[in-house]
Amino acid sequence: MSSIKKFLTLSLLWILFVSTLGVFEMVQVQIRSQNNLWNAGQLTVSMPDKWPSHWPDAPASLSRSMSVYTNSAVLANGQWKAIDIQAIDTSYPLVGELLFSDGKSEIALGDVYLSYDLKTIFPVGERVQIGDAQLIVKGYISKQDELSGMKYLMNSKVMMSLDSFYTTKLWVPGSRVTINYFFSGNPDEIKRFENQLAKVASDHITIKSPSNPDTWGSIGVDRISKWQEQMMGIIWLVTLIALWIYGQSIRQNALESAKVLSGFGISRLKTCWYFVSREFFWLLVVVISWLLVSNFVIDHLSLFGVEVEIKQGFLELAMIALSLTTIGALSLFWVLSEHLIYRSFLGTIGILISLYAFLHYADDPFNALEQVVKQTVIIALVLAGVYLLLNVIVARMSRMGAYGLVVANNIRFSQHFYTLLVALMVTFISSYILINHSLGSLINRWEVQVPDKTPNIFLINITKEDLPNLSAKLPSDTHVYPVVRARITQVNNKDVFQHQPSLQYDPSFNRELNMTYQDSLPRHNNVSEGKWRLGLSGASLEEGFAKRANIKLGDVITVSIFGQLIQVEVIAMRQVKWQSMQPNFFVITTPDVLSSYPATWMTSFYWPSSQINSLYDQLALFPSITVYSIDQIVQQVKGWLETLKQLANIYSLISFGLVALIISNLLSAHIERLGVFRKVVFSALVPRHVILKTELIQTFVYMMLGYFLTALCVLGVEWLVSGIVSMSFANIVLYSLIFYLLFIVLLSGYIYRGVRRLGA
Amino acid sequence: MGPSGSGKTTFLQLLLGFKVPLSGEILIDGCAFSTLNDDLREKMRLQYFAIIYQDMRLIPSWNVFENVWLPLTLQGVKRSQAQERAEHWLVRVGMDQYANRHIHALSGGQQQRVSIARALAKEPKILLADEPTGNLDKGNTERIAKLLGELCKDTKTTLICVTHDPFVGQQGDTINSVDHWL
Numbered sequence: 001m002s003s004i005k006k007f008l009t010l011s012l013l014w015i016l017f018v019s020t021l022g023v024f025e026m027v028q029v030q031i032r033s034q035n036n037l038w039n040a041g042q043l044t045v046s047m048p049d050k051w052p053s054h055w056p057d058a059p060a061s062l063s064r065s066m067s068v069y070t071n072s073a074v075l076a077n078g079q080w081k082a083i084d085i086q087a088i089d090t091s092y093p094l095v096g097e098l099l100f101s102d103g104k105s106e107i108a109l110g111d112v113y114l115s116y117d118l119k120t121i122f123p124v125g126e127r128v129q130i131g132d133a134q135l136i137v138k139g140y141i142s143k144q145d146e147l148s149g150m151k152y153l154m155n156s157k158v159m160m161s162l163d164s165f166y167t168t169k170l171w172v173p174g175s176r177v178t179i180n181y182f183f184s185g186n187p188d189e190i191k192r193f194e195n196q197l198a199k200v201a202s203d204h205i206t207i208k209s210p211s212n213p214d215t216w217g218s219i220g221v222d223r224i225s226k227w228q229e230q231m232m233g234i235i236w237l238v239t240l241i242a243l244w245i246y247g248q249s250i251r252q253n254a255l256e257s258a259k260v261l262s263g264f265g266i267s268r269l270k271t272c273w274y275f276v277s278r279e280f281f282w283l284l285v286v287v288i289s290w291l292l293v294s295n296f297v298i299d300h301l302s303l304f305g306v307e308v309e310i311k312q313g314f315l316e317l318a319m320i321a322l323s324l325t326t327i328g329a330l331s332l333f334w335v336l337s338e339h340l341i342y343r344s345f346l347g348t349i350g351i352l353i354s355l356y357a358f359l360h361y362a363d364d365p366f367n368a369l370e371q372v373v374k375q376t377v378i379i380a381l382v383l384a385g386v387y388l389l390l391n392v393i394v395a396r397m398s399r400m401g402a403y404g405l406v407v408a409n410n411i412r413f414s415q416h417f418y419t420l421l422v423a424l425m426v427t428f429i430s431s432y433i434l435i436n437h438s439l440g441s442l443i444n445r446w447e448v449q450v451p452d453k454t455p456n457i458f459l460i461n462i463t464k465e466d467l468p469n470l471s472a473k474l475p476s477d478t479h480v481y482p483v484v485r486a487r488i489t490q491v492n493n494k495d496v497f498q499h500q501p502s503l504q505y506d507p508s509f510n511r512e513l514n515m516t517y518q519d520s521l522p523r524h525n526n527v528s529e530g531k532w533r534l535g536l537s538g539a540s541l542e543e544g545f546a547k548r549a550n551i552k553l554g555d556v557i558t559v560s561i562f563g564q565l566i567q568v569e570v571i572a573m574r575q576v577k578w579q580s581m582q583p584n585f586f587v588i589t590t591p592d593v594l595s596s597y598p599a600t601w602m603t604s605f606y607w608p609s610s611q612i613n614s615l616y617d618q619l620a621l622f623p624s625i626t627v628y629s630i631d632q633i634v635q636q637v638k639g640w641l642e643t644l645k646q647l648a649n650i651y652s653l654i655s656f657g658l659v660a661l662i663i664s665n666l667l668s669a670h671i672e673r674l675g676v677f678r679k680v681v682f683s684a685l686v687p688r689h690v691i692l693k694t695e696l697i698q699t700f701v702y703m704m705l706g707y708f709l710t711a712l713c714v715l716g717v718e719w720l721v722s723g724i725v726s727m728s729f730a731n732i733v734l735y736s737l738i739f740y741l742l743f744i745v746l747l748s749g750y751i752y753r754g755v756r757r758l759g760a
Numbered sequence: 761m762g763p764s765g766s767g768k769t770t771f772l773q774l775l776l777g778f779k780v781p782l783s784g785e786i787l788i789d790g791c792a793f794s795t796l797n798d799d800l801r802e803k804m805r806l807q808y809f810a811i812i813y814q815d816m817r818l819i820p821s822w823n824v825f826e827n828v829w830l831p832l833t834l835q836g837v838k839r840s841q842a843q844e845r846a847e848h849w850l851v852r853v854g855m856d857q858y859a860n861r862h863i864h865a866l867s868g869g870q871q872q873r874v875s876i877a878r879a880l881a882k883e884p885k886i887l888l889a890d891e892p893t894g895n896l897d898k899g900n901t902e903r904i905a906k907l908l909g910e911l912c913k914d915t916k917t918t919l920i921c922v923t924h925d926p927f928v929g930q931q932g933d934t935i936n937s938v939d940h941w942l
Contacts, residue, residue: 398826401839405822405830680817681834684831684879685776685805685806685811685831686835687802687806687835688802690834690835
């Protein structure tokens with residue numbers, strides 16, 4: 001391999017490896033640090049209503065404040081625009097991250113601050129009607145101090161004081177309002193107060209405090225971690241295999257040179273040290289080069305705007321990269337023993353993976369170590385299986401005569417791992433295609449698949465008073481569903497988390513659910529088990545939901561509504577068409593169960609996009625109603641995906657470059673090996689047509705082996721990512737076949753030419 | 761015998777038919793070998809010759825037995841027969857104990873023995889040797905030269921050996937010294 005090729009291949013491989021790690025790390029570090037910053041030293045109590053009068057008051061030494069989250073709509077340029085509202089009181093615990101465009105970080109009565117996307121619609125000084133209140137725009141939100149809650153919602157954001165919020169009269173009992181009470185001060189005081197609250201708190205109230213570190217900083221990180229874990233096994237193995245192969249080529253050179261140089265009295269150890277130090281230097285040059293370049297890029301682009309945190313993560317990555325490089329270089333000493341490397345390959349991989357995992361996750365609070373090791377062990381076992389299978393094939397084929405032996409020659413020594421490397425590289429591509437291609441087109445495909453006149457408008461927070469007038473303005477077949485916020489707390493009188501421990505991590509059982517009551521089930525719901533309703537009283541659960549919670553027909557569930565507990569028997573299971581774009585509910589009860597509790601109403605219907613303004617005009621009479629336009633949401637999601645696609649494009653480019661280089665190296669190695677074979681057997685005076693035949697067979701088997709491993713790896717990726725996105729990689733398997741066949745044709749021509757020139 | 765550059769290897773290539781003489785003819789068993797076309801020359805080459813090179817030309821990824829056995833099978837010898845011959849010749853050259861060793865684990869002298877076994881297992885009428893001891897030390901040179909001579913006598917194989925080593929040259933029945941053939 002030439003020096004330039006070697007440098008490029010190693011550089012790209014390292015960049016791919018560390019940038020993948022880096023992206024995940026940086027996102028996690030940023031989210032975690034901001035979460036921790038916001039939550040540090042505080043006790044947070046979240047509930048859907050005001051502080052109950054029978055609850056204990058906070059000690060005077062603790063400072064207390066509150067904020068309210070809800071959503072509504074504002075009239076912007078004649079159109080209703082959905083907004084998310086955060087109302088904060090004057091003692092809201094700002095931690096230096098909340099900043100408005102006018103330089104202030106407090107909000108006065110009657111003022112409002114908006115997210116920047118509303119700047120062109122509402123300039124500073126403009127009046128904005130929100131609910132019943134008219135508020136004056138004082139500026140825009142430059143920095144937000146939190147990541148939970150509203151940042152993840154898709155609507156424009158509005159911030160106001162708590163007093164201003166009261167004047168909007170948007171606080172409707174049973175509506176989607178979340179109130180957060182914050183207490184800060186002495187940690188011991190906080191702990192004592194938390195213990196007092198724990199005695200009176202009901203299930204639908206969330207308490208977060210520093211005494212429960214597992215809750216801090218995890219918001220938003222879980223999903224990223226999952227992606228990372230899914231990818232890490234593959235990435236590690238590819239990198240380690242590449243290093244191993246690299247070591248192999250050095251080993252070969254070192255051994256050959258040692259033989260020659262021993263004739264001149266130079267010791268074997270000295271020769272090998274020369275190679276080790278030289279190659280270590282190479283690896284070091286590569287790693288340090290890309291570290292410096294990446295550092296420069298991060299410094300000057302401020303990619304995520306949180307430089308300090310990224311630098312910390314980056315330093316950690318640099319340490320890992322250097323450690324790996326050192327381990328890689330030192331492991332070259334192992335190859336001095338001629339046969340040891342073959343026997344210790346899997347052991348080496350295992351040790352390196354374990355060491356790396358330890359370095360990387362030793363102090364990881366998210367318990368990722370176990371999962372990552374599990375993933376890599378599974379993949380390593382699969383590879384070990386392939387390795388053993390190939391060895392059995394080699395042994396059998398070697399005994400099958402001349403052609404068997406030449407075919408076996410393909411997979412002797414490290415050749416099969418070269419092929420494996422190609423396969424794994426293709427796996428990389430498939431992963432990026434997944435991001436680049438699939439996610440991007442997911443929404444387009446979904447849009448094409450949904451039938452005409454599928455509901456595209458959702459209305460929520462409809463009050464009982466609004467119902468009669470609103471119904472007259474909606475399409476005639478529109479069905480309106482009552483929504484009661486409630487939480488399932490027990491199954492058959494047993495705490496729900498004891499009944500099914502896995503539910504502790506299930507968001508549906510850690511918050512209020514939207515439940516409805518109906519006399520007859522919605523049209524897009526089918527009863528799969530039990531009966532509805534034939535005079536019975538009870539609840540119907542969605543099939544998957546019930547399965548997750550291990551709830552069966554005839555079980556009695558306890559539901560908590562505003563602190564009151566009621567018991568309902570499960571009388572039916574339902575299949576729900578989630579893509580129907582109709583309001584769907586995990587729990588539907590008969591009217592006698594829930595109809596006496598406070599409720600809001602929701603509905604969905606189709607409204608032509610071209611006439612959307614007329615709808616907003618009509619809905620202007622109902623300011624408390626929140627409108628969700630699916631078209632707008634889809635547009636917004638498309639925008640996000642576009643950014644993702646751009647990132648994926650860069651990744652794909654690196655991957656393709658790497659694959660091209662590696663394939664070029666592999667083909668060179670294959671051709672070189674054929675050249676040796678050709679020279680030797682021709683020296684033994686084997687006829688040229690026999691040589692041609694054996695070389696073509698070797699090439700065919702070599703390429704098909706590559707294809708087989710590619711297909712295996714692609715299927716592996718499909719399996720790995722199936723938890724995230726359900727899709728088939730059949731096309732990649734097909735394209736790979738074409739790719740390999742094409743190489744067979746090209747190589748065949750080259751071989752024919754080479755054989756014809758023998759003896760000339 | 762002759763110094764480097766005198767045309768010894770070219771002479772062997774002419775004998776093998778890899779090169780065609782510009783004038784004159786090469787006759788093998790009365791057949792004008794050098795005037796035949798490529799395919800016929802290849803058939804005759806296969807039938808009459810075997811060759812040993814200075815650089816051994818063995819496949820490093822195969823073991824000793826495979827290096828002798830495989831060319832035989834590719835030359836069209838039946839599998840079982842090739843196996844017998846390979847085993848026989850490895851015994852004759854004293855390499856039977858190393859049959860399962862890989863080539864890169866052998867010394868230069870041992871590799872040349874394998875190369876000789878491979879050539880003689882073909883049962884050629886004429887064995888060509890191109891500087892067969894060129895890469896070996898003095899002790900190995902003597903051993904290989906004697907072995908070659910003995911084996912060819914035993915099998916009544918004509919050995920044409922080009923060398924610049926006087927010791928090797930002296931092992932032959934006839935010595936032709938050349939200063940400059942080309």
